Amino acid sequence: MPILPPGINETDFSAALGQFAETVGTNWVFTSDEDVALYRDAYSPFWGSDEEKLASAAVAPESVEEVQQIVRIANRYRIPLYPISTGKNYGYGGSAPVHSGSVVVDLKRMNRVLEIDERNATCLVEPGVSYFDLYNAIQEKGAKLWIDCPDPGWGSPIGNALDHGLGYTIGHFRDHFGSHCGMEVVLPNGEVLRTGPGGVPGSKTWQQYQYAFGPQLDGIFSQSNFGIVTKMGFWLAPEPEAFREDTVAVYNHDDLIPLVDVTSYLTNSSISNGLPGLGSPLLQAIGTSWGGPDSDPEHIALLQTSDRPALERYGREKNIPYWTCNIKTYGPKEVIDAQWAHAREKFASSIPGATFTEGEKLEFPLTYEQGEEYQQGRIAGGRVDFGIPNLSIFQIISRTPWNPNPKFGHYYFSPIIPKTGEAIFEASRVFTEAHDQLGLPRPPQGITSLPALYYQRSAMLLMALQVTRNIEVDQKNRSAFKELVKIAAEHGWGEYRTPPAFQDDVMNAYSFGNNALRRFNETIKDAIDPNGIISPGKSGIWPKNMRGA
């Protein structure tokens, strides 16, 4: 038995484990070192240190009734629980608990796709269903529907949505929590609650209408510890007829401002409904072939200077754009051709000198194998553009010029910033200075990170800090991360998601009104979970008996 939950004696813990086993069967209570080790966060920034967050045991129920019974037993013995869906939240915590000694409630056996409604383009799933499972269920049914999945397809639509995960396809489907519709939750007292129209017994519209009568509660069950979600509905995308991906290239530094503005206009007008992708061939040239034989010494020398006009001139002469943006559009073939024509005109009239490259055009359906063909030469993106789950990202995940062969994972610093060129420049300046100040490796391309534009009206920076499994280096990186959170907050930027190691810091950065947000969450927590058994500390929300400990 590796560790005990804090404050729980061995007798009570053994009694609780015994009752868990009576509930789910002895095969589904995991207590051996070898089994419990698989609930460690393989990307833990604490790996090997005394501070590493570790589970004491795990229990894997198969039904809602078993989850209810586990919650009742946990209340009886004050056992902290840490529910996971499939536990694949790497980069943001994996399956390890926030509070060491918690018992992981592994929901992987609850893996039924309960409903796929092609006419209304909805589904209802359990937490152990992976993106692969849902994709397969849709294929087997022959439904003309798409899922929207993140890069690794082994995760759970429920787990990903609850942690505000994101994907790659069409418009609002990329926001996985935003495109959910209805949930079933086991509350900390063991009762079962259904949100939205699911509150009506025998509801016929649970997956069709997002609201209910009275307050919409769904949001309080995301990134929270107010219950265990056991079912969730999602809206799916009807399979589009066609797709095209085109690129606009601009050659001046300040062209980024109109480039982002026009992209936002196209997105917000639904003229382009795919995920736009910003790039900088001129700046990234040095990052992708630093010192290599293909790098032009003149280019490298220019990148070392602050002579921006000279760099712009070099780029124009060599036809290397300062910025690019990939514009992806899904829809009927004739319609998306017209949409691109309009988009092109908008860019051309707003940015003198912009050039255009017409890229890939595809018609659907794609077979899995055709998706694979599209993937060739791509690591990130690719099949996920069409809702086809895969694991390709693990070939290169978080590999960078200054860490070409990462072995131990990473974790993300991911603030949300305004979706404007000015904000991107400011964030780049602020975080480049912060990298220098904190002794972090400075990004060679001179811009900390180009934002991802998953959301329609905001931008997200994604900066990966490497896990080294060197205790001193990891400690230094954790301190740096905490400083980055503070620096971001000083500029009005908050993180959208963070690993357990930093959830208190991030919640504390949302400090408006003397931390009114955190205190309100704590008020709810104390009211509905007085014993503090569900995921204590998740998102910086601690139960009364653990606050300040």
Next chain:
Amino acid sequence: MANRREFLQMGIAASALPISTGLMLPNKSSTAENISPSIPIYRTIFDNRYAVARIFAKDIENAGGKTYGIDGDVTNLWYHDLHHRWKKGPVAIAGLTDANALFCLEQLAWSACQMHLIYCAEHKPTDGSRKLVESFPESSFLAAEKIMHYPKREAVALPPYSSLSTDDINSLVSWVIAPTKRT
């Protein structure tokens, strides 16, 4: 060719190597004791991008084993093969891949049917140069044979590093994932 002392040194290095969850067979006797006996290897996975792995696979095939080549990405292996096979019940797999592929397979094997990584050894340059060791570590095959009743292999000669298809590789790992007896 590495001599026997180098083999043994590699075996020692491998026993202390932390890979993903940190489960290492050589110093995990409790795990070894829990291995279900006589479970055959269902497939041996190799990374097609590396000459050494292709040689390894050929050797396995010559001995009658079934292999599956990947290009670093385990998606097709999982989607077309292991996912279906493991739905019927746990079967052991072995491989010579990079650490990223092993990481994925270890996670998938646990989620699918509670299997563990029971053996893992890293193969990397022993002298700090950009050259892989020139022989496959005998220790890994001995361990595999002992645990899995896997046919003993002769050491496989490896080509010089310069003949590999990419130069950004630091190491490969040989491994076995298998069902264990639950205690």
